Amino acid sequence: MSEINAAELRAKAEVATPGPWIVQGHEIVSRADVPSTSLQWPWVADVDGPFEDAAFIAAANPLVVIALLDDRDRLAGDLRTARRQRDEESEAKSGNIRALNRALTERDAALGHVEAALELHQPCLGCAVAHCFECGTDYPCRTAKALGLTPEQKGARDEPAS
Ligand SMILES: [Zn+2]
Ligand SMILES: [Zn+2]
Incomplete structure (x- = not known):
């Protein structure tokens, strides 16, 4: 055009x-x-x-x-x-x-920092009282608590009423 x-x-x-x-x-x-x-x-x-x-x-x-x-x-x-x-x-x-x-x-x-911290603060289950590998204190340690980790509480759940 x-x-x-x-x-x-x-x-x-x-x-x-x-x-x-x-x-x-x-x-x-x-x-x-x-x-x-x-x-x-x-x-x-x-x-x-x-x-x-x-x-x-x-x-x-x-x-x-x-x-x-x-x-x-x-x-x-x-x-x-x-x-x-x-x-x-x-x-x-x-x-x-x-x-x-x-x-x-x-x-x-x-998230990388959290994962690194989680890997460090693991419970030692070999001992009579579970303790944190990193801190040495009872598990969960303060760091594990801060990261939202709680110990497995077997049987703590309420049984459904029958
Ligand atoms: Zn231990
Ligand atoms: Zn710890």
């Missing part, structure tokens, strides 16, 4: 006889309300060619061309706004994804 020189087309439309135009016999005439002091004549052009061509020329009058160019400008503006919004949204989304990844990395590191 050939390049449309919108500015040149608009400049030409603005100085041409104002639309709307109609075909009248072998003439194209303007139906615009032209002030009586205006130098512009309602007559636009003589046409010798096919009626369809004359009809097209009349249809593509300055009024219509300017309206089309206005539409084009408005749509281009809408497109720019939509693109800017899309870019801002995708930027916000990647920001959120980066923050989530950071949080996941931090959580993984924290």
